[in-house]
Amino acid sequence: MGAPETRSEPTPPLAEVYRAHHAFVWRSLLRLGLPADRVEDAVHELFLVVARRLPEFAGRSSLRTWLFAIAVRVAQSFRRDAGRERRHLARLNHEPRAGASDPYSQRDAAVVLYRLLARLSEDQRVVYILVELEGMTAPEIAGELGVKLPTVYTRLRAARAAMERAASEFCEEPRRSP
Numbered sequence: 001m002g003a004p005e006t007r008s009e010p011t012p013p014l015a016e017v018y019r020a021h022h023a024f025v026w027r028s029l030l031r032l033g034l035p036a037d038r039v040e041d042a043v044h045e046l047f048l049v050v051a052r053r054l055p056e057f058a059g060r061s062s063l064r065t066w067l068f069a070i071a072v073r074v075a076q077s078f079r080r081d082a083g084r085e086r087r088h089l090a091r092l093n094h095e096p097r098a099g100a101s102d103p104y105s106q107r108d109a110a111v112v113l114y115r116l117l118a119r120l121s122e123d124q125r126v127v128y129i130l131v132e133l134e135g136m137t138a139p140e141i142a143g144e145l146g147v148k149l150p151t152v153y154t155r156l157r158a159a160r161a162a163m164e165r166a167a168s169e170f171c172e173e174p175r176r177s178p
Contacts, residue, residue: 027133028134046067138152
C-alpha cells in the first residue's frame with residue numbers, strides 16, 4: 001500500500017464547517033430517521049465528532065459526504081435505543097393526515113416523507129437520501145460508504161421501488177377527519 005493521500009488545500013476551521021454545513025447536517029439527521037426532538041442533540045454530537053476528527057480529514061471525499069457518513073453513524077447510535085425508535089414510529093403513524101383544505105402543506109409533506117423513509121432498510125435509506133434528496137452521485141456515495149458502485153445502484157433501485165410501493169399504500173389509506 002502507498003502512503004495515505006494528502007490534501008492539496010488546508011482543512012477549513014471548525015466554525016467555517018459548522019456555518020457552511022449545519023443545515024445539511026440537520027436535514028440529513030432528520031431524513032435518517034431521528035425524531036425532530038432529538039436532532040439538536042444529534043447535531044451537537046456530530047459536530048463534537050467533527051471537532052475531534054477534522055484534522056484527520058484527508059480529502060479523499062468531499063467534506064459534505066464525509067459529514068454525511070458521520071451523520072449516518074450518529075443517527076445509528078441514537079436509534080439503538082429501541083424504545084425511542086418505537087415511540088417515534090408510533091407518533092408518526094398516529095399523525096393526522098392533511099385535511100381537504102390544505103392537503104399538501106410542507107409540514108404534512110415532511111411527515112409523509114419521514115413515514116415513507118422509515119419503511120426503507122438503513123442501507124436503502126442512506127442511498128435514497130443522498131441521491132434523491134441531496135443530489136449526490138452514485139460514485140461519490142460508493143466512495144464514501146466504501147461499497148462497490150453496483151451495490152449503490154442496487155440499493156437505489158430497491159429503495160425507489162420500496163418508496164413507490166409505500167407511497168401507493170399511503171395514498172390508499174383511508175383519510176382521517178381533521
